[in-house]
Amino acid sequence: MPSRFADLLQFGPLSVFATSLAIGLLIGLERERSPAARAGLRTFALTAMLGSICGMLAQTFNSPWLIAAGLISVAASIISAYQKPHNGSHDPGTTTQIALLLCFGLGVLCWVGERNLAVSLAIVSTILLHFKTELSGIARNLTPRDVRSMLQFAALSLVILPVLPNQDMGPYRAFNPYQTWLMVVLISGVSLAGYVALRLLGEQIGATLLGLLGGLVSSTITTLLYSRQAKENRDLIHFAAVVVALAHLMIFVRLTLLSAAVAQGMLVALATTLGIGLVIGLIMIALSFRGQHAPSAAPNMTNPAELKTAITFALIYSVVLLASAWLQDMAGAGGLYFVSLASGLTDVDAITLSTMRLFSQQRLTLDQALISIVLAISANTAFKLILTTSIGGWAFTKRIMLPMLGATLGSAGALIGVVLRG
Numbered sequence: 319m320p321s322r323f324a325d326l327l328q329f330g331p332l333s334v335f336a337t338s339l340a341i342g343l344l345i346g347l348e349r350e351r352s353p354a355a356r357a358g359l360r361t362f363a364l365t366a367m368l369g370s371i372c373g374m375l376a377q378t379f380n381s382p383w384l385i386a387a388g389l390i391s392v393a394a395s396i397i398s399a400y401q402k403p404h405n406g407s408h409d410p411g412t413t414t415q416i417a418l419l420l421c422f423g424l425g426v427l428c429w430v431g432e433r434n435l436a437v438s439l440a441i442v443s444t445i446l447l448h449f450k451t452e453l454s455g456i457a458r459n460l461t462p463r464d465v466r467s468m469l470q471f472a473a474l475s476l477v478i479l480p481v482l483p484n485q486d487m488g489p490y491r492a493f494n495p496y497q498t499w500l501m502v503v504l505i506s507g508v509s510l511a512g513y514v515a516l517r518l519l520g521e522q523i524g525a526t527l528l529g530l531l532g533g534l535v536s537s538t539i540t541t542l543l544y545s546r547q548a549k550e551n552r553d554l555i556h557f558a559a560v561v562v563a564l565a566h567l568m569i570f571v572r573l574t575l576l577s578a579a580v581a582q583g584m585l586v587a588l589a590t591t592l593g594i595g596l597v598i599g600l601i602m603i604a605l606s607f608r609g610q611h612a613p614s615a616a617p618n619m620t621n622p623a624e625l626k627t628a629i630t631f632a633l634i635y636s637v638v639l640l641a642s643a644w645l646q647d648m649a650g651a652g653g654l655y656f657v658s659l660a661s662g663l664t665d666v667d668a669i670t671l672s673t674m675r676l677f678s679q680q681r682l683t684l685d686q687a688l689i690s691i692v693l694a695i696s697a698n699t700a701f702k703l704i705l706t707t708s709i710g711g712w713a714f715t716k717r718i719m720l721p722m723l724g725a726t727l728g729s730a731g732a733l734i735g736v737v738l739r740g
Contacts, residue, residue, distance in 0.1 A: 334370055337433050338425040341440040342366030345421055348447045349414055357399070357414055362421050365392060369425020377429070385426055392422050417447060475503045489644070493636055497675065500580075502632050529561040533568020538665075540565040541702045545710035558710070559717035560607050563599070566702060566722050569695060570596040570729070573670050581674035584684055587736050591688055594732035599725030606720055654682070654690050662694030662701075669694045685737050692733050699726045 346362030357365075372388035375381075396415045420443060427436040446453070460468075484496035532540030541562050548558035570592040577585045641657050654673070661669040670691050677687040699722050707715045 331374070334374075334428050334433070335367055337437065338366040338370040338428045339363055341424050341428070341436060342421055344440055344444055345417055345447070348444050349417060352414070357418055362418065365418050365421045366425040366428075368392070369422040369427075370429045371425075372422075373426040373429030389419065389422055392418060413447065413450075417443065471503075471506055474499070474506060479503055489640060493640065494675075498632055498636055526560065526564060529564025530568055532561060533565035534572070537565040537569055538698075538702065538705075541705055542709065545706045545714060548710040548714045555710075555714055555717065556607065559714060560603070562702075562706065563603050563607070563718045563721045566699070566718075567596055567599045567603075567725055569666055569698070570599070570725065573666065573691065573695075576667070576671060577674060580671065581678050581687075584674070584677055584687055587684055587688060588691065591692065591729050591732045591736055595725040595727075595729030598728035599721045602721040602724040606717070654686065655693055658690040658693040659697045662697035666691075666694050666698050688733055688736060692729055695729065696726050699723065 342363035342365060343359060345366075346357070346359040349362060350358035368388060372385045376384040396418055420439075424436040424440055427433070427439075479496070479499050482495040482499050484494065486494050529540070532544075544558040544561045548555040574585070574589050574592055577588045581588075644653070654676075658669050658673070673682065673687050673690045673694075676682045677684065682690075703715055703719060703722065706718060
């Protein structure tokens, strides 16, 4: 008998209703804590199982309308329950009602064989319900411009991207509208995540976290802003140096993550090459920067999800990709290396993504792709050191030179080892 029960629990209808019950109890447990909610553990558990029953009956009698009838019944019960008078100052809201309807739908999903999806949605829904206060605080801290930028990012990723053709075209078949815009979405998404976190944390953020988030938004912009801050307020020179150095090291992390997303074939070699440089840079930061970090407000950075920024990056990426393909065809790998040095001065992402795409098309060897990326990082490092010297002064540059050069030279040395071993 125990074995028979276990079989039913694992494979039979009993397992479906057990999952529905668990989903209902999970969401209902959270709603039970809300004084305004008129539905709790029992109501949500029963609603989820009702959804599974309606799914079972619809399948048995081949009548999907039974599911609609069940949903309408749940909605009618909700309306009846909330018809009771309440204090005019009390807003009952609609969260619990929507959660009940969702719970019914999750019960139906369980019966039609989508239990993993139902459980995942139940967990996400419970998180959204539980963190109401925190989510409201986040919404209040965002400016109208931040919200517009998020909507713009949604348009970039959910409206424009799906309708673009996913095929190679143009000279050297180097231009792919879908792949090009996908790179825009990846870069904008990573940058937007860092920007939003930077906006939310504000003045409470420390130098370490500010450097990491600034590197996600734009290490070049972070370098420019904090070099200027160090110039204007010499008391903040130590703090600004930590931020700039860490922001630069975030390049090594970003490029590794991009490889994981678009060029998995070179992930191990690139992670090894850049990882060694990153570790060396972090060690040098730990040894070079000691003492108190003066507090500072986060600078007013331009939101990276602005449409102008996205289109500009798309143009840069396309031009760099075409130039890389042309020079590689005319001058071999040497032409690509020249493009890497030139474009890496101001933007490492474009040449890196172009290189990864050429590698994925088997038009570059692994060694050539790695050399191109390291050359771009080297050019970018040199450009930033010139920038900090011209804006922040030599005293500021001396503080960040060792970690930045150490990381770059460490990756170059690791690259030599990878090439020789290959």
